[in-house]
Amino acid sequence: MKPLLKNDINTFLKRFGNFVDAELHSIEIVSPTALRVTLNMQDSARAFDWVTLVLEFSGVSDAKVPENSKLPHIDMSDGITLLFVENTFTFALGVYNAPLAVANSICYIKAASLKYEEISF
Template structure:
């Protein structure tokens, strides 16, 4: 897995079209401080082919998770929020831009580190 730096976030989101109409496939709790999220998205760097993206959040600060059986009910038509604020990364459904709004979401993860890897669709 490669670290995702705060300076890389805009290009990362642009590459995957802000994950609009993507799919969150699974949420795995690796340990009390590590959560892995697997998603499917279109990659503009590969001619908009679909691929899987694994995001690993470590040093979890706060999280509100849902069961894997309910992931298909999440609406990603507005994309996903992924930004850096107050020395932490925030990840959520929809296009929130601040931590206060993220914490009102149905699903979110706030951590101090994030890594990613690309995988086959």
């Protein structure tokens, strides 16, 4: 797993097209303060081939996570929001401009650190 640095967030989002029309595969609770999110999406760095990406959130301070059985029915046409504010990564499904607004999302995670791993689709 590679750490995602706050300065690399915009490049990361651009590479994966802001996760627009991605497939949310699973959300795994690793521990009370760690979550793993697995998504499938197109990667502009690989000629838009599909890849699987695992996001691992550590030091989770707040989260709202739907059951895995509901994930295939979630509309990902708006992509995701990924922010770094006040030493906290904020991930949410949908488009939000402020960390407080993500509470309106059907799924959000606030964590101290974020790592990712690319896997062949």
